[in-house]
Amino acid sequence: MVNLVIVSHSARLAEGVKELAGSMIDGDVTIIAVGGIAEGDDYRLGTDPMRIHAALEEVWSEAGVLLLVDLGSAVLSATLALDFLTPEQRATCLISNAPLVEGAVIAALEAGLGHSLEEVNQAAEATAQFEKIPRSLNSY
């Protein structure tokens, strides 16, 4: 099974996306939320490459891991986290270009069906084209 790592600047947003995506899972897909920068017992906004790396180590399997990210430095932090993996691990990790919420929900569904990393990512990225609101509703 492909596993998922959710990366957001906000710890609460990452947890919320995990909760929502987790509700779609039928199989044994693991989702880890990595959000914010630890500060005492709480988190401030930001992304921590080393916690992303730890999450990747935790959920990595040969089937691969898809990372879903929010914006900006989340991408930089995720790429740096990949650098700390072994080449073998890195070869089966992908940072998705998908929108965070829609992408995570569809990725969880696809991963739960046992699809490959590439298939899971393609389905997640295709959600960028989803029409949330039928055009006819927006025409007035």
Added chain:
Amino acid sequence: MTRDVTLEQMQHWLLHYADQIEQEQATLTRLDAAIGDADHGVNMQHGAEKMRAKINDLTDCHDIDVFLRTIAMTLISSIGGAAGPLYGVFFLRASKEAGPGDVISLDRLAQMFQVGLESIQQRGHARLGDKTMVDALAPAVEALRLATDAGQSTTEALAVASEAAEAGMLATIDMEAKKGRASYLGPRSIGHQDPGATSAYLLVASAAATLGN
């Protein structure tokens, strides 16, 4: 004239940098509020605090590469914005270039800055003129290389590098941002000094204040 740089000087460099960041935190925040998300000052402040604590804890360190690698990992885990990975890869790459031992030549220091800059550019895909930290660092790296090759002292070479970084930082005012949050503003980013270039200038200015002899 010795042109060596010691581990002890490097510790002073980065403690000085932490002080500079704290002093300029409000300025960095103000600059970032104008064209970004106003978090560069706070992010760098968190990095500076953690870096200072780590340097003070690291009394048992005898190798420049171990020291710089520790700084890199500390900044990566504590800054939180794009500056974390970017300053992180700068020091990671510089650490590899420095190698073990508690002293390096000025030539090696110039090389450290060179490869550190390259790793930032690889990671952030920023080019000269994109209104980023690269616009302060790249002129500094070039000036440091020229002064080093011309046989100048560490003090002289770092002084010209710092002047070049300052000029590069000020040149970002007239640039249109091509990277980061500021690029969303397009032409409206013109007229504002880049916060990343400002914190990068402070790094070079701190080096000039501490690594000379």
